[in-house]
Structures are given as C-alpha cells and as structure tokens.
Amino acid sequence: MTRIAIYPGSFDPPTRGHEDLIRRSLALADRVVVAVATNSSKQPLFPVAERLALLRAAVGEEPRVTFESFDGLLVEFARRVGGSMVVRGLRAVSDFEYEFQMALMNRRLHSTLETVFLVPALDLTYLSSSLVREVARLGGDVSGLVHPAVAEALAKRYGR
Amino acid sequence: MTRIAIYPGSFDPPTRGHEDLIRRSLALADRVVVAVATNSSKQPLFPVAERLALLRAAVGEEPRVTFESFDGLLVEFARRVGGSMVVRGLRAVSDFEYEFQMALMNRRLHSTLETVFLVPALDLTYLSSSLVREVARLGGDVSGLVHPAVAEALAKRYGR
Amino acid sequence: MTRIAIYPGSFDPPTRGHEDLIRRSLALADRVVVAVATNSSKQPLFPVAERLALLRAAVGEEPRVTFESFDGLLVEFARRVGGSMVVRGLRAVSDFEYEFQMALMNRRLHSTLETVFLVPALDLTYLSSSLVREVARLGGDVSGLVHPAVAEALAKRYGR
Amino acid sequence: MTRIAIYPGSFDPPTRGHEDLIRRSLALADRVVVAVATNSSKQPLFPVAERLALLRAAVGEEPRVTFESFDGLLVEFARRVGGSMVVRGLRAVSDFEYEFQMALMNRRLHSTLETVFLVPALDLTYLSSSLVREVARLGGDVSGLVHPAVAEALAKRYGR
Amino acid sequence: MTRIAIYPGSFDPPTRGHEDLIRRSLALADRVVVAVATNSSKQPLFPVAERLALLRAAVGEEPRVTFESFDGLLVEFARRVGGSMVVRGLRAVSDFEYEFQMALMNRRLHSTLETVFLVPALDLTYLSSSLVREVARLGGDVSGLVHPAVAEALAKRYGR
Amino acid sequence: MTRIAIYPGSFDPPTRGHEDLIRRSLALADRVVVAVATNSSKQPLFPVAERLALLRAAVGEEPRVTFESFDGLLVEFARRVGGSMVVRGLRAVSDFEYEFQMALMNRRLHSTLETVFLVPALDLTYLSSSLVREVARLGGDVSGLVHPAVAEALAKRYGR
Numbered sequence: 007m008t009r010i011a012i013y014p015g016s017f018d019p020p021t022r023g024h025e026d027l028i029r030r031s032l033a034l035a036d037r038v039v040v041a042v043a044t045n046s047s048k049q050p051l052f053p054v055a056e057r058l059a060l061l062r063a064a065v066g067e068e069p070r071v072t073f074e075s076f077d078g079l080l081v082e083f084a085r086r087v088g089g090s091m092v093v094r095g096l097r098a099v100s101d102f103e104y105e106f107q108m109a110l111m112n113r114r115l116h117s118t119l120e121t122v123f124l125v126p127a128l129d130l131t132y133l134s135s136s137l138v139r140e141v142a143r144l145g146g147d148v149s150g151l152v153h154p155a156v157a158e159a160l161a162k163r164y165g166r
Numbered sequence: 167m168t169r170i171a172i173y174p175g176s177f178d179p180p181t182r183g184h185e186d187l188i189r190r191s192l193a194l195a196d197r198v199v200v201a202v203a204t205n206s207s208k209q210p211l212f213p214v215a216e217r218l219a220l221l222r223a224a225v226g227e228e229p230r231v232t233f234e235s236f237d238g239l240l241v242e243f244a245r246r247v248g249g250s251m252v253v254r255g256l257r258a259v260s261d262f263e264y265e266f267q268m269a270l271m272n273r274r275l276h277s278t279l280e281t282v283f284l285v286p287a288l289d290l291t292y293l294s295s296s297l298v299r300e301v302a303r304l305g306g307d308v309s310g311l312v313h314p315a316v317a318e319a320l321a322k323r324y325g326r
Numbered sequence: 327m328t329r330i331a332i333y334p335g336s337f338d339p340p341t342r343g344h345e346d347l348i349r350r351s352l353a354l355a356d357r358v359v360v361a362v363a364t365n366s367s368k369q370p371l372f373p374v375a376e377r378l379a380l381l382r383a384a385v386g387e388e389p390r391v392t393f394e395s396f397d398g399l400l401v402e403f404a405r406r407v408g409g410s411m412v413v414r415g416l417r418a419v420s421d422f423e424y425e426f427q428m429a430l431m432n433r434r435l436h437s438t439l440e441t442v443f444l445v446p447a448l449d450l451t452y453l454s455s456s457l458v459r460e461v462a463r464l465g466g467d468v469s470g471l472v473h474p475a476v477a478e479a480l481a482k483r484y485g486r
Numbered sequence: 487m488t489r490i491a492i493y494p495g496s497f498d499p500p501t502r503g504h505e506d507l508i509r510r511s512l513a514l515a516d517r518v519v520v521a522v523a524t525n526s527s528k529q530p531l532f533p534v535a536e537r538l539a540l541l542r543a544a545v546g547e548e549p550r551v552t553f554e555s556f557d558g559l560l561v562e563f564a565r566r567v568g569g570s571m572v573v574r575g576l577r578a579v580s581d582f583e584y585e586f587q588m589a590l591m592n593r594r595l596h597s598t599l600e601t602v603f604l605v606p607a608l609d610l611t612y613l614s615s616s617l618v619r620e621v622a623r624l625g626g627d628v629s630g631l632v633h634p635a636v637a638e639a640l641a642k643r644y645g646r
Numbered sequence: 647m648t649r650i651a652i653y654p655g656s657f658d659p660p661t662r663g664h665e666d667l668i669r670r671s672l673a674l675a676d677r678v679v680v681a682v683a684t685n686s687s688k689q690p691l692f693p694v695a696e697r698l699a700l701l702r703a704a705v706g707e708e709p710r711v712t713f714e715s716f717d718g719l720l721v722e723f724a725r726r727v728g729g730s731m732v733v734r735g736l737r738a739v740s741d742f743e744y745e746f747q748m749a750l751m752n753r754r755l756h757s758t759l760e761t762v763f764l765v766p767a768l769d770l771t772y773l774s775s776s777l778v779r780e781v782a783r784l785g786g787d788v789s790g791l792v793h794p795a796v797a798e799a800l801a802k803r804y805g806r
Numbered sequence: 807m808t809r810i811a812i813y814p815g816s817f818d819p820p821t822r823g824h825e826d827l828i829r830r831s832l833a834l835a836d837r838v839v840v841a842v843a844t845n846s847s848k849q850p851l852f853p854v855a856e857r858l859a860l861l862r863a864a865v866g867e868e869p870r871v872t873f874e875s876f877d878g879l880l881v882e883f884a885r886r887v888g889g890s891m892v893v894r895g896l897r898a899v900s901d902f903e904y905e906f907q908m909a910l911m912n913r914r915l916h917s918t919l920e921t922v923f924l925v926p927a928l929d930l931t932y933l934s935s936s937l938v939r940e941v942a943r944l945g946g947d948v949s950g951l952v953h954p955a956v957a958e959a960l961a962k963r964y965g966r
Contacts, residue, residue, distance in 0.1 A: 009514075033570060033600050034489075034514060045304060079304045090513060096603065098743040102582050103258040109605045110292040115306055120513050123576065123603035125589045129928055132750040144685060144719045146755055169354075193410060193440050194329075194354060205784060239784045250353060256443065262422050263738040269445045270772040275786055280353050283416065283443035285429045289608055365624060399624045418903040423578040430612040435626055448769055452910040464845060464879045466915055525944060559944045583898040590932040595946055649834075673890060673920050674809075674834060730833060736923065742902050749925045760833050763896065763923035765909045 011035035011122070012089040014080050017042050017057045018050045019156045020064050021138055023095065023130040028065055030124050031093045038071045039087050045077040051139055051163060064153035081116035089119070096123045097131050171195035171282070172249040174240050177202050177217045178210045179316045180224050181298055183255065183290040188225055190284050191253045198231045199247050205237040211299055211323065224313035241276035249279070256283045257291050331355035331442070332409040334400050337362050337377045338370045339476045340384050341458055343415065343450040348385055350444050351413045358391045359407050365397040371459055371483065384473035401436035409439070416443045417451050491515035491602070492569040494560050497522050497537045498530045499636045500544050501618055503575065503610040508545055510604050511573045518551045519567050525557040531619055531643060544633035561596035569599070576603045577611050651675035651762070652729040654720050657682050657697045658690045659796045660704050661778055663735065663770040668705055670764050671733045678711045679727050685717040691779055691803065704793035721756035729759070736763045737771050811835035811922070812889040814880050817842050817857045818850045819956045820864050821938055823895065823930040828865055830924050831893045838871045839887050845877040851939055851963060864953035881916035889919070896923045897931050 011031045017024060017040075031038045040061055044054045052060070054075045061073050076083040084092065092112065094105050109121035126133075133151055142148050142160040149157050171191045177184060177200075191198045200221055204214045212220070214235045221233050236243040244252065252272065254265050269281035286293075293311055302308050302320040309317050331351045337344055337360070351358045360381055364374045372380070374395045381393050396403040404412065412432065414425050429441035446453075453471055462468050462480040469477050491511045497504060497520070511518045520541055524534045532540070534555045541553050556563040564572065572592065574585055589601035606613075613631055622628050622640040629637050651671045657664060657680075671678045680701055684694045692700070694715045701713050716723040724732065732752065734745050749761035766773075773791055782788050782800040789797050811831045817824060817840075831838045840861055844854045852860070854875045861873050876883040884892065892912065894905050909921035926933075933951055942948050942960040949957050 030600055033598070034602065077304075079301070079306045081306070096582070096586070098747070102576070106576070106605060107258070107292045107294070107297065110608055111297055111301065113605070113608075114310075115301070118513070120510055121605060122514065125586060125593070125601060128590055128593075128932070132747045132928070134747070137747065137751055141719070141751065141755070144717075146719045146721070150754075190440055193438070194442065237784075239781070239786045241786075256422070256426070262416070266416070266445060267738070267772045267774070267777065270448055271777055271781065273445070273448075274790075275781070278353070280350055281445060282354065285426060285433070285441060288430055288433075288612070292608070397624075399621070399626045401626075418907070427578070427612045427614070427617065431617055431621065434630075435621070448772070452768070452907045454907070457907065457911055461879070461911065461915070464877075466879045466881070470914075557944075559941070559946045561946070587898070587932045587934070587937065591937055591941065594950075595941070670920055673918070674922065736902070736906070742896070746896070746925060750928055753925070753928075758833070760830055761925060762834065765906060765913070765921060768910055768913075 008037060009035040009091070010037045010039060010087060010089045011091045011093045012039050012041050012080070012084050012087065013093045014041040014043060014083075016050065016135065017061055018052055018135050019057065019138065019152060019159065020061045021130075021133050021135055021152050021156075022150070023126050023133040024061075025064050025153065026127045026130055027093065027095045027124060028071060032068075032070055034093070034122065035091065036070065038093070039089060040065075040071060040073045041080070041083055042073070042075040043077070044075050052159065056159065060153070060156050060159060063155035079115065081112050081119060084116060084119050092119060092121045094121060094123050095126045097126065097134075168197060169195040169251070170197045170199060170247060170249045171251045171253045172199050172201050172240070172244050172247065173253045174201040174203060174243075176210065176295065177221055178212055178295050179217065179298065179312060179319065180221045181290075181293050181295055181312050181316075182310070183286050183293040184221075185224050185313065186287045186290055187253065187255045187284060188231060192228075192230055194253070194282065195251065196230065198253070199249060200225075200231060200233045201240070201243055202233070202235040203237070204235050212319065216319065220313070220316050220319060223315035239275065241272050241279060244276060244279050252279060252281045254281060254283050255286045257286065257294075328357060329355040329411070330357045330359060330407060330409045331411045331413045332359050332361050332400070332404050332407065333413045334361040334363060334396075334403075336370065336455065337381055338372055338455050339377065339458065339472060339479065340381045341450075341453050341455055341472050341476075342470070343446050343453040344381075345384050345473065346447045346450055347413065347415045347444060348391060352388075352390055354413070354442065355411065356390065358413070359409060360385075360391060360393045361400070361403055362393070362395040363397070363400075364395050372479065376479065380473070380476050380479060383475035399435065401432050401439060404436060404439050412439060412441045414441060414443050415446045417446065417454075488517060489515040489571070490517045490519060490567060490569045491571045491573045492519050492521050492560070492564050492567065493573045494521040494523060494556075494563075496530065496615065497541055498532055498615050499537065499618065499632060499639065500541045501610075501613050501615055501632050501636075502630070503606050503613040504541075505544050505633065506607045506610055507573065507575045507604060508551060512548075512550055514573070514602065515571065516550065518573070519569060520545075520551060520553045521560070521563055522553070522555040523557070523560075524555050532639065536639065540633070540636050540639060543635035559595065561592050561599060564596060564599050572599060572601045574601060574603050575606045577606065577614075648677060649675040649731070650677045650679060650727060650729045651731045651733045652679050652681050652720070652724050652727070653733045654681040654683060654723075656690065656775065657701055658692055658775050659697065659778065659792060659799065660701045661770070661773050661775055661792050661796075662790070663766050663773040664701075665704050665793065666767045666770055667733065667735045667764060668711060672708075672710055674733070674762065675731065676710065678733070679729060680705075680711060680713045681720070681723055682713070682715040683717070683720075684715050692799065696799065700793070700796050700799060703795035719755065721752050721759060724756060724759050731760045731762050733762050733764060735766045737766065737774075808837060809835040809891070810837045810839060810887060810889045811891045811893045812839050812841050812880070812884050812887065813893045814841040814843060814876075814883075816850065816935065817861055818852055818935050819857065819938065819952060819959065820861045821930075821933050821935055821952050821956075822950070823926050823933040824861075825864050825953065826927045826930055827893065827895045827924060828871060832868075832870055834893070834922065835891065836870065838893070839889060840865075840871060840873045841880070841883055842873070842875040843877070844875050852959065856959065860953070860956050860959060863955035879915065881912050881919060884916060884919050892919060892921045894921060894923050895926045897926065897934075
C-alpha cells in the first residue's frame, strides 16, 4: 500500500518552515502532495500559480513530492488523490486549538483520513507566512526565513 | 424571583451547539432569552430576521425560551429584559480568554449581571458558526451540525 | 423546583476567592451546598472539621448556604443532596483544561448534573489555597487574602 | 522499508483512549511497538507485567502490534527496535506544552526520530489513566472507559 | 549608559492600561520612548497625530517619557533612537503567543534588542483599545478605562 | 540609582537556559543577584551550597553578578538586597499562568517590585532543570544543555 500524505496550506509565500515540514512528511509517507488552497476568502499576496512555482523552487528535485492546487473541501481533495493522512505543523497554542477543531471536522467528513501533527525545526517555530509578509513589506531582511526565490519574489512585489 | 438568563450571540447561522446550550440554560434559569446581536461590524451571512426564524425553527416549541435581537451594549439589553445572568459556551482556550475579558468588562458595566459558562455536549465542542459556513460554502455536508431548516437556508444561500 | 448548587473543593484553607464564589452561586441557585472533599490523596494542612468551621466563620450567617464534607464521587454526593449543578471558579488556562476534563467526566457519570463556571472577582483571580499556604508558611501577610479566622488558624499552624 | 512506530506511555492502566491511538497508529506505520515505561519515579498502580497483559487483552489479536517494556531513554529504545517515529495523542493545552518539550528533547537526542501527534476519538479526549484510577478508586463505573479486563483488574485492586 | 526603553503600540486610543505600562517602564529604563505605529494595515479610529496628543494628555508632565510615531520595522526605529529594550504588557494566553513570536522575530532582526514583558495592574488586565472602542461605539461608559481626554475624543467621534 | 535585578529559582541544577537569562538580565540592570531558593518543599537533587558553586562555575567571572541563597519570601529577600525587579524566563503557556500568579502575589506583598519576563534563547526554550535531571538519570547526554561542571556533577550523582 502506498501511503500518501497531503500537506495543505496557503503557502503565501512558502517559508523555510514549510520546506522543513515537507521533508519531515517524507519520513511518514511514500508520497507527499503539497496542496495549495485557492478558496480562501482572504486576498492572497501571490497568485496560486506563483505559489506553486515558488514551492517547486524551494523544495527542489524530490520525486516523492508533488504540488497541486485545490478548491473545495480538503477531504474531497484527499479522496481524489488517495491521501490517507493530512500533515500539519504545530507551533503554538492558538495554532493547536484551531488545528484540533479542523482535524475533528475533517474526521467527521472523512472518517479514515488521519490528521498528523509534526513539530517543526525549533529555529523555525516562530515563522509564519504572514510574519514573513509583514517583515518584507516593512523592508526587513527575510533571507534565512525563506528560499532565495521567495525572497526575490517578495522584493519584487514590494518594489525594492 | 424569576431567574432570566440571556444567551447572546451572532447565531449566523445557529448550530446544534447553540441548541444544546439553550437547552442547558433552561436548567439554570426559569426563562432564557436568546439575544441575536445586530451591531457586529462584520457583514453577516443571514439577516437578523432570518437568524431569529432559524433559531425558532431549531429550538421548536419551548415556552420558557424567547428570541430577541438587540443592538447596543449587552448589559443594557440585560437590564431591559430583567436578565440576571449571561450564558456562554466554552470550547477552547482562545474562547476562554476572550470570554473572560468580556465577562469582566460586562461586570464592570453591570455589577450584578453574572456571566455563567457551560460546557457544550462533547460531540459539539468543535462546532462554530464560521466553521459551518465554511463547510457549507465548499459544498460539504452540514446535516448533523445544524437543524434541517438551517441546512436548507445554507444550501439556498450557496446556490445548491 | 428548588435549585441546589454544589460548590465542591478542598478549601484547605478557604480563601476570599472561595467566599466570593459562594456568594456568586447564590445568584444562580436557591440553595448552595459547599462540599469539602475528604478523599484527596494529598495530606491536607487542616483536618476536614476545621475546614468546615473556617468556612462557616468566613461565610457567616447565610441561611441558603450549608456546609458538608463528602468522600467518594462528587456525582454521588450531588445525587444524595439533590444538587442539579456544580459550581466552579475559573481562573487560568490550566484550571480550565482540568475543569473541562472533570466536567465531561462528571457529565458521563451523571448526565443531568450541569457544571457551571463563574468568574471570580478580578482582584481575587490570582488567589489559591496553595499560594495562601505558601505565603503563610514563609511568614507573609495573608490578611486580605483570607478571613481573619483563617489568618489566625494559619498563624497558629505555622507557629507565629 | 518497514515503518515502525513507537507508542510509549505508562498505561497504568490502559484506557479506551490508548486502544484508539494504537489503532490510529496502524494507519501510519507497518508495525506499532507499544512501549511501557518502567522507569517512572511515580509508584504505579499496576506492575509492568500486568500492564502488558492488560494491553494485550485490550488490543486483542493484531499481528502488526507488539508490546514491550523499556527503562532508560525512549530514544535508546527506539534505536534498539528500529523505530522511526514516536506516536503521541494530543488532548489538551497542557498536554501540548509538555509533549512539545519532550519532542524537542528527543529530537536533540535522536535527530531522525520524528514525533507524530494524533487526535484521539472525540468522545475519548477527556480520558486519562489517572482520571480512570480516580473514578475507580471512588467506586465509579469505568466500563466504557476501559476494556472489561481492565475494569476487572481495577475492581480487584480497589477491593470490590 | 542611558537605558532607553521603547514601548510600541497602536494606542488607538490609549487606555489606562497603556498609562500603567508606561509608568512601570520607567522603573526599568532611564528614558521611555512611546512609539505609535503608523504602518498598520488596519484603518485606525484616530489619526496618528491625535493618538500622540491623547498619549501626551494621558501621561502628563514626565520628562523621561517622549512620544514618537514610526513606520517601518520596530527594530529600525529602536536602532534610530538608541533603544536597548522593547516593553510589552502581557495579559492573556493569546497575547503571549503572538508576543513571543514577535519577540523572537525582532531578536533575529536585532540581536541585542531585548523584549521585556511586564504585568499590568490587575484591574486593567482585561482592558484593550479594541474593547474600549467597542464599548464607546455602543454608548457605554468608558470613564475609568481611559483618561478624560480620551473619553471626550471617543464621545466626539461617536457623536454623543 | 543602581538598578538591582533578582533572578530567583531552584537551579537544581543550573542549565544553559539559566545562564542565558542571567546574561540577558545584565542588559536591564546594573547588578544581578541570582537567588537560590532553599525553602522549597521538594527534596532537591543538589544541596544549596553545590547549586551555588555550580552557578558560579557556569556563569564565570562577571563582577556585576552575585549569587545568594534565601529562604522565606522572595519579596523580603528583594527588600534586603535592594532589588527593584524580579527577572523570570518565559517558556510555555503553563509557565506563563503560574508566573503571572506569582507576579501578582509578589506585587501585592511589595508594590514597587516589578516582575520582568524575558524570552530565553530559542534553542533553550525547551530546557528545564527537571528535564535535564530526567535525561541524566536515564543516562542521556546532557552536554550542550548544561555547563561541563554541571554535567560532571550529574554524572557523579547518577553514578557513571
């Protein structure tokens, strides 16, 4: 049986924390599908196509990882690609509450889809896409927090 | 002395969790006033009149429960209807912090109005109106999470 | 129907926070039974009889409040005295988690016994029996934190 | 590559929550090693041999699950049995903090051992061995919370 | 060496809680720079100039406190004014998580800038600018929560 | 005015996290008094004299830091040495709740003694004396977590 893990998110933009989680997921599954959500109500900074391109650049050559976008329910996407688990990173208490709620709802909608929480690398625990956007918007240095391709895309976006 | 409990909220839409709390409130008070807030700054999915109608449909015949809308401060509404306690459900840590803050502010504005926290039925602890809206918007099955009248209203709203 | 609230605890010793909760409980119930647990595995500072006497001294003349000790399960005690709700104070997040767990277990053992959480007076939120014991043990001034009878009992206990 | 998951704990006694986690672990790994810690500083209710027997009775015939005891560091045990992940259930915020701390320490001691957190069945989230012991000690009904063999062992232990 | 503390925030409007923190900061530093952030993405209620004027009115004559606005990164502002510490008040768990994240990011951007957390006066722990705005908007009494000059500005803003 | 910070704790044993906090405290105060509590009810691993010696070895030559033991209330010790602030590290949510409670109690007992919370170095956030003791007891490698003198003392204590 091939174990397929789904790693869903907005990835707006991808951070070093996301890259770390993708690599950790490979220890749990034979294949990892990074799933970029397109249905968020929030206005994204980067369009889905660019987020997918940045993820590909950041993760590099890794035959067991694929990148897809999805709208609709995550559980439907998981059914479509044959995923048996959803991988999420845990950083903070507020994360935990929300993630717990989502995991329980997803279980209700798809009883055999297991949500699996991983701990990111310690020096990445405080990272988030929104914090990266905020630092970049104010002209701060985001190298080290994101892949160079992402840093470049942020610089272009904020006109530097 | 007639004990009157106020159960305030947005109820946008009412969920099975709200119904559960209303029934639990009846164990504490002689009358329960379900109070639909109209002054939220957020754009609601359902207008107040429809939320009141959905609440009535979901709760059904229960002579000790009435449904009202209010704008302005909750403490003023409580004074107007003679409420001596405010009932709130507790689900998660982030809930708890916000609810604690509101309870202390309301006590400052109305010192004898007691805020009372109840624990919802365990299988409803992960439910929230916003999660229900999100699942319905993405085409997920919300039966079991809401009363059939609410499920129908959501289906109509999201064009299914 | 007479509403009877149980307010269980160790009360080792009673604090101003406990007194505050007892008075708040009177707004919710016709009678309040303060229930001193005797079955704790921890070695108490004060024997049960003294804790009951200190509670009586601290609360004073209040015909709607009675004081009892119990061993065994709280839900059995509640059945015996006809209590329909358990009152608990909420102070902090760690409180909340434990209290939530107990409320759910008690509901499983006695489905119609409702656990009700109240917010203590703001200036008492940091109080606990163990903190009072610690301060008294180290010679700190606990007047204001406990009733004078309790302060005296603590002084005697710690040889001052 | 055979994926081996370690599910460590005290299991004093095993609960329905532990059984649930073992079954969920089987979705992530080819083999699950349930690892009973013997080095705790706390005095256990059941000796290790009995805890292992109760686990076997509770989980039943499942060729992919084995049961072992260990003392010393969990990471050394994981190395010995070839485990690549540690499975833990997440219930509450205080759980989360402690588990996070342990996961980071274990990663420091064994960098490729991944700690994986799963969400128990919702109706088991409030269960813990210590709560089960407490209810059994006070004569409460623990059937439904534990396997019949465990209920019987508890009844014997508490002399009923 | 002159110790300069930065106390950053939106101060929209300043509350009694902010005044309390400013006074506490004076115990830690020789000079306190109250830094009004202008770059928030949220639409403020009061323009920066008015927030600075309200802060000056609320704090009064205090030669060791100055008031400035800043856009861009806080760490750049700290470098510009020679600040060696950032002071923040801690109120609640959700506060704590966010503040922790910001402190770690700011340390990454400016390694010797220490973030220092203080506990506000107990009776102000539930206060926040957003709660004050909400109460004022709904016609509630905010005297006691803010300086009279702020109360007046709120009354004018909400047309009373 | 000389600013004196008290950094109280059990330091049983001192960790790299404690060393980090002592160094950070020097940015806030002219002198730091590391205060080893001797009145804890728990049986310590190392006697106070050894904990003081280990702290001195770990911190090294630093004329602005002194090491003292104290029993009784921290606030009395602070008065005796002229301390105007208490420094504490913040790691986790459960930490935060307890620390908040202690800070409020200490303020009640000594109104001008300010408690100041600092964020430890990120890679030390998961460290605690009890975790270090546990790892050492089980034969794990604690170098990197503690000063070599502490590692040696632990090895001697646990007979390796």
